[in-house]
Structure formats: C-alpha cells, structure tokens
Amino acid sequence: MDTLSYLGQGFGVALTPYNLVTALSGTLIGTVVGLLPGLGPINGVALLIPIAFALGLPPESALILLAAVYLGCEYGGRISSILLNIPGEASTVMTTLDGYPMARQGLAGVALSLSAWSSFIGAFIATCGMVLFAPLLAKWAIAFGPAEYFVLMVFAIVALGGMAGDKPLKTFIAALIGLFLSAVGIDANSGVYRFTGGSVHMADGIQFVVLVLGLFSISEILLLLEKTHHGHQAVKATGRMLFNMKEAASVFVVNIRCGLLGFVMGVLPGAGATLASAVAYMTEKRMAGASGKFGKGDPRGLAAPETAIGASCCGALVPMLTLGVPGSGTTAVMIGALTLYNITPGPMLFEQQPDIVWGLIASLFIANIMLVILNIPMIRIFTRILSVPNWALVPVIAIITAIGVYAVHATTFDLFLMVGIGIMGYILRKLDFPLSPILLGFILGGLMEQNLRRALSISNGELGILWSSPISLGVWIVTACMICLPLLRIWRRRAQQRRAVADA
Amino acid sequence: MVLQRIFALILLAVCAALAVMAWPYQAAFSYEPVGPRAYPLLMLGLMGLGLLYLAIRPTPIVRKDDEPELDRATLIKIGACIGLLLLFAATFESLGFILSAILAGLPMARLYGGRWLYSAIVVTGMSIFLYWLFDRMMDVPLPLGLLSVLEN
Numbered sequence: 001m002d003t004l005s006y007l008g009q010g011f012g013v014a015l016t017p018y019n020l021v022t023a024l025s026g027t028l029i030g031t032v033v034g035l036l037p038g039l040g041p042i043n044g045v046a047l048l049i050p051i052a053f054a055l056g057l058p059p060e061s062a063l064i065l066l067a068a069v070y071l072g073c074e075y076g077g078r079i080s081s082i083l084l085n086i087p088g089e090a091s092t093v094m095t096t097l098d099g100y101p102m103a104r105q106g107l108a109g110v111a112l113s114l115s116a117w118s119s120f121i122g123a124f125i126a127t128c129g130m131v132l133f134a135p136l137l138a139k140w141a142i143a144f145g146p147a148e149y150f151v152l153m154v155f156a157i158v159a160l161g162g163m164a165g166d167k168p169l170k171t172f173i174a175a176l177i178g179l180f181l182s183a184v185g186i187d188a189n190s191g192v193y194r195f196t197g198g199s200v201h202m203a204d205g206i207q208f209v210v211l212v213l214g215l216f217s218i219s220e221i222l223l224l225l226e227k228t229h230h231g232h233q234a235v236k237a238t239g240r241m242l243f244n245m246k247e248a249a250s251v252f253v254v255n256i257r258c259g260l261l262g263f264v265m266g267v268l269p270g271a272g273a274t275l276a277s278a279v280a281y282m283t284e285k286r287m288a289g290a291s292g293k294f295g296k297g298d299p300r301g302l303a304a305p306e307t308a309i310g311a312s313c314c315g316a317l318v319p320m321l322t323l324g325v326p327g328s329g330t331t332a333v334m335i336g337a338l339t340l341y342n343i344t345p346g347p348m349l350f351e352q353q354p355d356i357v358w359g360l361i362a363s364l365f366i367a368n369i370m371l372v373i374l375n376i377p378m379i380r381i382f383t384r385i386l387s388v389p390n391w392a393l394v395p396v397i398a399i400i401t402a403i404g405v406y407a408v409h410a411t412t413f414d415l416f417l418m419v420g421i422g423i424m425g426y427i428l429r430k431l432d433f434p435l436s437p438i439l440l441g442f443i444l445g446g447l448m449e450q451n452l453r454r455a456l457s458i459s460n461g462e463l464g465i466l467w468s469s470p471i472s473l474g475v476w477i478v479t480a481c482m483i484c485l486p487l488l489r490i491w492r493r494r495a496q497q498r499r500a501v502a503d504a
Numbered sequence: 505m506v507l508q509r510i511f512a513l514i515l516l517a518v519c520a521a522l523a524v525m526a527w528p529y530q531a532a533f534s535y536e537p538v539g540p541r542a543y544p545l546l547m548l549g550l551m552g553l554g555l556l557y558l559a560i561r562p563t564p565i566v567r568k569d570d571e572p573e574l575d576r577a578t579l580i581k582i583g584a585c586i587g588l589l590l591l592f593a594a595t596f597e598s599l600g601f602i603l604s605a606i607l608a609g610l611p612m613a614r615l616y617g618g619r620w621l622y623s624a625i626v627v628t629g630m631s632i633f634l635y636w637l638f639d640r641m642m643d644v645p646l647p648l649g650l651l652s653v654l655e656n
Contacts, residue, residue: 054644167563169554176551180522180544187540190531194540195522218589225581225615391618392626395609399634402592403601407644415593423586431508432563449543453536461537 003135010358014366019064019359022057023367026065027374030072035080035385036393039220041073041330042436046212047400049337050407059341060356064363066334067317071123071364074273074313075116075371078306079382082111091273091309094281098294098301105297107240109379114243116375118255118303122310123368125259126266130318130361133267134350137322141347144323146454147465151472153448155479156269156325160437168486170433178441179448181206189453201413208336210405210414211421211442215435217401218422221394223429242376251303254284262308266315269327273312280308314364321345321357325444329436332443505562512559516552523548581615588612600649601639605631 013019026048033044045066052062074091081092082099095115102111144152157175184195185205196202258280265276284304285294294301316327317334324346326332338345343353350357405418425435459465467473526548529541592608599607606628613623638644 051638051642051644055642169558169563173551173554173558176547176554180547180551183544183547187529189536190540192529192531192540194529194544195525221589222582222585225585226578389616389618391613391616391623394616395605395612395623395627396630396634398589398592398612399605399609399631402596402605403634403638403644403646406596406646407638410645412593412596415596416590419586419589419593422589426582427511431511445547452543453538456538457536 003131006135006354006358007131007362009354010360010362011365013060013355013359014064014362019061019363020366022061022065023068023363024370026068027072027075027367027370030069030074031076031079031371031374031378031382032072032385033069034073034076035382036076036388036397039397040077040216041070042212042333042439043216043220043401044069044073045330045333045337046209046216047404049209049333049340050404052337053340054407059338059343059353060359062337062341063334063356063360064367066337067360067364068367068370070330070334071313071367071371074309075119075375076382078115078119078309079112079379080386082115082302083108083383084386091277092305093274094277094305095302095309097281098296098298101295101297102299102302107297109240110243110247111302112379113372113375114247114251114299115302115306116372117243117248118251118258118306119310120368120372121255122259122262122307122312123314123364125256126263126311126314127361127364127368129260129263130314130364134318134322134357134361137318138347138350141323144347144471145469146451146458148469148472148475149325150448150451150455151466151475151479152323152325153444153451155475155482156319156327156444157437157441158479158482159269160440167432167434170431171437174428174433174435175437175441178438178443179445180441181211181438182442182445183449188450199413201409201411201417204409206417206421206442207405207408207414208333208439208442209408210418212333212336212439213401213405214418214421215425215438217397218418219425219429219435221398222422222426224390224394247299251299254300254303255307258284258304258307259311262311263315265308266312266327267318269319269325272316272328273309276308276312277305280304310368317360317364321349321360322347324349324447326440329439332436332440335443505564508562509559512555512562516555516559519548519552519555523552585612585615588615597647598649600651601646602631602635602651603649605634 014023029048030041030044033039033047034041048066048069052065057065077087077092078095078099081087081095082103085096085100087093087096099111099115102108157172157179160171160175182205184202186193186196186203193203261280261283262273262276265279266272281301281304284300285292288294288298288300292298292300316331319325319327320331320335324335324344326335335345343349343356401418402415405414406412408414428438429435455465456463467476523545526541526544529539529544531539588608588611592604595604595607598604609627609631610623613627614620618626635646639646
C-alpha cells in the first residue's frame, strides 16, 4: 500500500502545470530529435542537460524533461522507419520490416497510430512493473556494500559484451576505453593529476557532455557526408489516421507478451531496446507460423517490436534508479545529468528523495499518454520535418552541439576536445566498434574505481572481500556465464558451418 | 582487415605510452591500500590484451548496404568538414558566436550540397535565432565577440 500512496504523491508532482508543460515540451523536442537523421535519444538527452541546468529547472523537472525526451526520441525514430523505411536508430530496424509495407499499402496513418498504441501498452506494462519491483529492488540493494557494487558493475560491463552478440571483443574494448577515460583528471582520493598532460582544462576530467556530443553528434555529422542520397520521398500519410478496435484487438495478446518480454530485457544491463525488439519480432514470427504475413505488412509484426521497445525503455530506468547502474547508453547519460544536480541514483534515492523517483515514474505514464494523443493531429507536421535536406540540417546540428558543449564550462578547449573525440568516434565507427559501451564505461568507471578502492580499504588490501559475500559470489557466477555466452555462440556457429560443409 | 590491424597496433602503442605515463602516479601520503595507479593500469592492461587479440585475428567488418566505399572525394570532404569544425572552435570566442557560426556553417552547408543563397539564408537566420534563443531566452551565455559593439 505504501507504493500506491507514493505513486499518488508522484502524480501530485508530475501533474503540476509546470511539470506538465515540461513533459509536453520534452515529448515534442524528443519526437523531432528522434525524427532527424543522425540524432537519437543519446544526443537529444545529452544536448538538453546543459540547457536544463542553465534554465534552472529543479531536479525533478529536469529529470521529467529528460525522460520525456527519451520516450519522444524512441517515438520519433519510428516515424522515419515506417514512412521512409530508414530506421531512425538501431532499435527501430525491426519496425521497418512490417511498418513500411503497411505504409505502402495506404495504411501509414494506421501503422503510426498502432505503433504508438503498442508502444504505449509496452511502456504501461513496464511502468507497472517498475512500480512493483523497483522499491523491492531498492530495499534489497541497500544491503550492497562497495564490494558487491564493484562486482555488479563488472557484471554490467560483461553483460554488455555478452548480450551484444556479434562483436563481443570490440564491445569489450570500447567499454574499456570508456572505463579508462573516466580516470582522466584529478584523483579525488589522493589528489594526483592523472593523464592531464599538465593542462588545466583536463584537471576536472573529461566532461561527459563533451564526450557524448563528440562521440555521437560529431561522428554522425562526418558519417552523413558519405551518404550520397539527398532527401527521401516519404510515403504520404493519408486516409484513416487511427486504427480501429478490430486491429487493436488483433494485436492485444502480442502487446501483452512483448511488453513483459521487453520489460525483462530492459532491466537486464546491456540488452536494451535493440535486442528486445529483435527477440520480440522473431518470437512472434515463429509463433504466428504460416498464418502470418510477417515482412509483408502484418500488424503483429509492427506491434511486437514497438511494444518491446516501449517496455524496455522504461525497464532500463529500473537499474538506473534502484542501483545507480545504467543499463543503456541513454540511461548512462541520465545518470550523468543527475550527478550534475548532485544527486546520486541508487537505493537511497527512494528514501531520501521520493518526489524525484515517483514524480519521474508518474510522468512516464503522462508522457506516454501525451505521445499517443500527439500522434494524431501532429503527424502531418512531423512528416514535413522528414523532408528537411541535409545541407540545412547538418550546420544547425553542428551549431547546437557546439552550444551544448560550450554551455558546460564556457571554454573553447572543450570545443576542440569535442572535435577530437568526434574524429576518434568516426574512426571507431568505421571500424565497426559500437559507441555506446564507451559511454557506459565512462559513467561506470568512476563508480567502479571508487567502490573497488573502498572495498579494498575495508579489507585492508585483501582481495578476498570481492567474493566473500553470497551476493557478490552469485553475481560473479552470473558474470562467468555471460562471458561463456558469446563463446558458446561462436562455437555453435562453427559447428553449424562444419555441418554445412559436410552436407555439401 | 589491414586497417583494423594498424588501428589495433596504434591503440596498443597509445596504451603502452599511457601505462608508462601512469607508472609514477603515487599518492604523497595515503590512508588506503590502493593508490591512484592501480585502476588505470588494470584497464590499460585489459585493453592491451583485447587489442593484441584484435591485431592477431581481426574480425570482419560488416558493411551496411547504404554505406558506400570510402573514396578520395569523400575523404577530402571529411577532412574539410573537420577543418571547418576546428575553425568554428577556434573563432568561437574571438569572433563571437554568430559570426563564427556563419563562417563555419556556410561552407559546411555547401559541403552537404546546399546552394549558396539558400545556405546563406538558413545559416545566417539560424545563427541569429539560436543566439537569441539560447543567450537571451535560456540564459546560456554565448560570446558576442566582434558584434558586442552593436549591443548598446
């Protein structure tokens, strides 16, 4: 019952006019950012952090704004997948498979509203899951000491590689780059300047807004130069804009199933929306069997990944809020935002600042409803945005990115650093390294080092403390399984190849 | 493949250099058993191992369909774009936000295939609008630079 009264309190926070306007503008900005090629939730959230800070938003409003932008971006990403057959970001690849064929059949409006509805159900299921499980997890997590936290972070990093699938080694290296970069700057415990090269600007470490915007915006700008196509012809969204009851009922079971799946995948570190949507689509395709028209515009094929994305986005907030350990690139950015406000996410947050946590959870409900309602009247305006040509878009992205970086410290050094990081990010991308593990590593790195040192201080240098408690031992075992996962997959693929050769 | 090997080896060399840099990091006086040196060295060591493996057995790069092969013209364009971004950073404070944004943004719009006139209108308009939006409306201070004479 406690939970319900807290939730009521949260709605009290979220329903103040000020926060409602914040959520509404967040969803609008997020949708536009998600629509634009090359800008995803990570950039959107990162760009808004310095602005939210400069505007003097109170922490709960800032967090509501960022969460609304996050949801809006995921929503905007689907518009370009359905109308252009170009996934706005990695997680919406599966949406194009059935969304675009539906749009081609003249059902663009239906596809868009149905996907918004599915995502809403997914988010709703996940938010309910969050209400139920987050306080329990937080209560349990209070028992965590520094050693347990350290092991948990090792698990988060390893899970990233284990879940990412096709390139575990590169994911691992990328995460290590991030973990290392977090060590740059003055060491808080001993006052030693590390890797600053004697520069005053580096003493504070690398600002994470600079890292995020360099890695994601600047490298994307460079990547856009390669793409030769100029502007896309979007499928016109005409005719019926809203799905009917029959269509909604036909995908309802899919919604429920994929919502639960997406929530679980979202909570697991490293899995995230991309994997959740892929697994949901594949599962539904197999379950439908021959009766489905998957790949040719089956509403179930559209509903499955969208529900899973909606659910996993909200699910990803659970480890972030309860443990302070982000599970995805975007939640890593949100942790960075919270630290700007001097708020440390973690189990204590639920006790010390229930307004922030429950306000955020309540505003997730509200932002999701807003997105469904926005969809119907605004879709024509959103499709107009899709036809903005790159030459007008890119300079503006570059300028806004520079403003975001400059707003942090007001030094041009950060601008140069951003360009440098951007070039590095571009090279890494060309070599097929995933970038979000760098971010995750960067956020986890500082926490990881602190917890490791604290744990070893407690035990006076005895390494045994890292696996002495049952919790940490359990996490180590799961971690070991995660390491084995990609190896097992490689081994199976090799065995399959061998069989194929033997058959031929 | 070759590129990947070269990259892995370069990064490996950087790791080694950073490790050498980290070696003398020692707290002047300390109350804890783990100093400031252990964690970076641990990370660099693990990264080194990973890179070594990558240099010996590079993984194939999966190319997406819409990603064309890098040719000379694109590389020149990318170089130019980086140059413009650096120019933007260098003139950001001295010329002021609006002028430097136009100076860097206009050639950038051309680089992405815009026409002179349209690019000039969009970039100039957006720089002034963004200055107004951020500096005046949202309290993000941006330098005015040369244009500060116009202010009074």
